[in-house]
Amino acid sequence: MELKHQATVTIAEVAEAAGVGESTVSRVLRNHGSFSGKTRERVMAAVERLGYVPNRIAGTLASTTSRLVAFVIPSLSNIVFADVLRGASAVLEENRYQAVFSVTDYDPGKEEALAAAMLAWRPAAVMLAGYEHTDGTAKMLRASGCRVVELLDLDGDALDIAVGFSNRAAGRESAAFLLKRGYRRIGYVGHDLKRDTRAGKRFSSFCETLDAAGAPLVAQEILAGPSSVENGRLALERLLARATDLDAVYFSNDDMALGGYFHCLAQGIAIPSQLAIFGYNGLDIGRAIPQPLSTIRTPRVATGELAAQLVVANAPPQAIDLGFELIEGATA
Amino acid sequence: MELKHQATVTIAEVAEAAGVGESTVSRVLRNHGSFSGKTRERVMAAVERLGYVPNRIAGTLASTTSRLVAFVIPSLSNIVFADVLRGASAVLEENRYQAVFSVTDYDPGKEEALAAAMLAWRPAAVMLAGYEHTDGTAKMLRASGCRVVELLDLDGDALDIAVGFSNRAAGRESAAFLLKRGYRRIGYVGHDLKRDTRAGKRFSSFCETLDAAGAPLVAQEILAGPSSVENGRLALERLLARATDLDAVYFSNDDMALGGYFHCLAQGIAIPSQLAIFGYNGLDIGRAIPQPLSTIRTPRVATGELAAQLVVANAPPQAIDLGFELIEGATA
DNA sequence: CGGGAAATTGGCAGCGCTGCCAAAAATAAC
DNA sequence: GTTATTTTTGGCAGCGCTGCCAATTTCCCG
Numbered sequence: 009m010e011l012k013h014q015a016t017v018t019i020a021e022v023a024e025a026a027g028v029g030e031s032t033v034s035r036v037l038r039n040h041g042s043f044s045g046k047t048r049e050r051v052m053a054a055v056e057r058l059g060y061v062p063n064r065i066a067g068t069l070a071s072t073t074s075r076l077v078a079f080v081i082p083s084l085s086n087i088v089f090a091d092v093l094r095g096a097s098a099v100l101e102e103n104r105y106q107a108v109f110s111v112t113d114y115d116p117g118k119e120e121a122l123a124a125a126m127l128a129w130r131p132a133a134v135m136l137a138g139y140e141h142t143d144g145t146a147k148m149l150r151a152s153g154c155r156v157v158e159l160l161d162l163d164g165d166a167l168d169i170a171v172g173f174s175n176r177a178a179g180r181e182s183a184a185f186l187l188k189r190g191y192r193r194i195g196y197v198g199h200d201l202k203r204d205t206r207a208g209k210r211f212s213s214f215c216e217t218l219d220a221a222g223a224p225l226v227a228q229e230i231l232a233g234p235s236s237v238e239n240g241r242l243a244l245e246r247l248l249a250r251a252t253d254l255d256a257v258y259f260s261n262d263d264m265a266l267g268g269y270f271h272c273l274a275q276g277i278a279i280p281s282q283l284a285i286f287g288y289n290g291l292d293i294g295r296a297i298p299q300p301l302s303t304i305r306t307p308r309v310a311t312g313e314l315a316a317q318l319v320v321a322n323a324p325p326q327a328i329d330l331g332f333e334l335i336e337g338a339t340a
Numbered sequence: 341m342e343l344k345h346q347a348t349v350t351i352a353e354v355a356e357a358a359g360v361g362e363s364t365v366s367r368v369l370r371n372h373g374s375f376s377g378k379t380r381e382r383v384m385a386a387v388e389r390l391g392y393v394p395n396r397i398a399g400t401l402a403s404t405t406s407r408l409v410a411f412v413i414p415s416l417s418n419i420v421f422a423d424v425l426r427g428a429s430a431v432l433e434e435n436r437y438q439a440v441f442s443v444t445d446y447d448p449g450k451e452e453a454l455a456a457a458m459l460a461w462r463p464a465a466v467m468l469a470g471y472e473h474t475d476g477t478a479k480m481l482r483a484s485g486c487r488v489v490e491l492l493d494l495d496g497d498a499l500d501i502a503v504g505f506s507n508r509a510a511g512r513e514s515a516a517f518l519l520k521r522g523y524r525r526i527g528y529v530g531h532d533l534k535r536d537t538r539a540g541k542r543f544s545s546f547c548e549t550l551d552a553a554g555a556p557l558v559a560q561e562i563l564a565g566p567s568s569v570e571n572g573r574l575a576l577e578r579l580l581a582r583a584t585d586l587d588a589v590y591f592s593n594d595d596m597a598l599g600g601y602f603h604c605l606a607q608g609i610a611i612p613s614q615l616a617i618f619g620y621n622g623l624d625i626g627r628a629i630p631q632p633l634s635t636i637r638t639p640r641v642a643t644g645e646l647a648a649q650l651v652v653a654n655a656p657p658q659a660i661d662l663g664f665e666l667i668e669g670a671t672a
Numbered sequence: 673c674g675g676g677a678a679a680t681t682g683g684c685a686g687c688g689c690t691g692c693c694a695a696a697a698a699t700a701a702c
Numbered sequence: 703g704t705t706a707t708t709t710t711t712g713g714c715a716g717c718g719c720t721g722c723c724a725a726t727t728t729c730c731c732g
Contacts, residue, residue: 091416
């Protein structure tokens with residue numbers, strides 16, 4: 009099945025070829041400890057000549073120190089996680105760390121299984137989305153002794169490090185913005201909230217804010233599937249079929265909102281005069297449509313970068329709020 | 341810097357606790373070799389009690405066999421690679437393989453460096469985008485003895501395994517389609533082609549087909565940056581400022597095409613009567629806009645899945661064409 | 673030119689596990 | 703009940719590297 013390693017030039021062979029000891033080769037290659045200039049040259053020449061590639065598996069085992077960082081993310085289709093991964097991987101690469109990942113499909117059970125599989129690689133850190141984990145996952149992570157970073161959420165208690173922003177605050181501000189603009193008959197279009205708990209948090213604080221203002225949510229349409237432009241379009245269509253007098257719709261995220269926007273475009277519904285649209289995430293594409301999308305821009309790449317930096321620096325446990333930015337746009 | 345492993349329950353401790361030998365524990369856990377039912381129970385009980393997590397680093401080293409698969413991809417922002425990764429990681433997870441990745445930013449030099457870093461983990465396979473690698477990368481990969489999978493391209497010679505589709509054929513068919521529809525004054529909008537060599541291949545065969553039909557490309561606008569909706573919009577605007585009499589524009593991909601579509605929408609340019617738009621990739625969002633985008637749908641997830649399957653099965657070297665599908669859409 | 677401090681260097685145990693082999697136990701055959 | 707098989711088991715070397723320590727060489731200063 010799996011491949012046998014080949015081309016196995018070992019450090020011993022390099023040492024032999026260079027006429028030095030193994031540990032000297034190791035020191036030179038890691039640029040750690042002291043060695044003379046000519047030793048360095050001889051070692052590098054031997055490395056070059058033999059095409060030696062250090063074996064990080066062996067190195068990791070020997071040093072009981074790891075430069076692997078494990079990502080356990082809900083989805084790769086969702087640009088949010090791709091962005092986080094991108095930010096993090098850039099920083100990790102600079103620091104010679106290696107990213108490994110697996111995808112949970114928003115399934116907490118799968119998250120537990122995958123987290124366990126990840127820990128078997130003895131990573132320096134495990135990065136996960138949000139705070140909602142099974143007891144088993146939490147226990148395992150705590151016991152692992154490796155750093156744990158929870159991303160993109162701050163509404164809850166962190167296991168170790170948390171980097172992100174408050175989804176509750178985002179929901180609240182979104183509602184406040186729509187209310188300020190004078191919208192009163194507000195609806196909601198969302199995707200599977202049991203799985204995407206961060207979207208659920210936004211929604212619940214959105215509703216609370218509307219309630220407090222005496223303009224409670226008028227109608228909602230929640231599709232079972234994942235968020236997508238197509239689902240946003242479909243869901244808005246359904247929502248409008250039931251609730252004809254809405255003046256604004258809050259979407260679970262920009263993908264869904266774009267779908268809603270396109271629905272309006274196709275149906276000749278004037279935005280925002282006839283219907284206002286508000287999203288979440290601040291995707292680039294939202295700025296390229298004819299009317300820039302009103303939304304909240306989240307610092308996804310920065311979240312990944314900072315998470316990686318904290319891990320590299322072995323920072324103490326902490327929760328960092330990177331905030332978000334409300335973009336007024338032209339659709340609300 | 342990096343974290344010291346903790347919680348280091350070793351197989352020896354489990355063996356001790358279960359009152360069996362180390363190798364017996366190993367056999368039970370890997371379900372490999374023979375052992376009795378009650379031995380199995382005792383081992384599992386001890387594992388449970390101690391919270392033992394096998395150390396795959398040590399296992400990999402000892403067996404000189406790896407279940408790591410390394411991805412060296414140009415970008416994570418580009419949904420194309422995220423899709424491939426998604427397809428591949430699903431299959432890999434099923435087979436208890438672990439995906440590791442790094443991002444080259446379309447830089448061949450960085451690709452070489454990252455490929456080298458990857459090989460240090462002694463992966464079972466390295467997966468890369470396309471055929472364009474530096475000599476150093478190719479040499480290194482060939483010498484590594486691990487499987488090499490080149491993805492998303494078939495126009496060239498594979499190092500080992502290739503899975504994808506022909507970008508040249510895609511360019512050709514796109515041109516043929518536009519010609520068949522009667523467009524004769526065709527322009528092109530693209531992004532950095534030196535980096536995205538697959539887009540470059542599409543473009544050159546597109547042009548060849550137009551030439552052969554006696555309707556050569558009228559104008560082109562190529563932006564230096566990466567592809568994005570915003571850049572597509574901007575580039576089309578620039579192109580139309582120079583070439584006022586185009587009847588169709590071929591875009592380097594759907595992102596760019598969507599930007600062009602939005603530009604037309606905002607400018608009141610009728611699609612496709614006044615200007616036709618044709619993309620590449622077949623993104624979902626292209627079907628959700630008011631007029632479905634005319635494009636070519638590529639089997640990205642399937643590419644990832646098949647690539648992973650071939651690696652898991654340790655299949656012989658081969659190049660597999662997964663083809664693509666031309667979607668007529670409503671924009672051309 | 674000698675003595676001591678500092679810079680280099682090599683040897684080797686051991687990281688935690690797997691693979692091999694021989695020993696022990698269970699089972700079958702007679 | 704005994705011997706031949708087969709199944710189960712444990713011991714231990716060794717995967718390739720790093721960390722520690724002691725040995726060696728070099729450098730400095732009087």
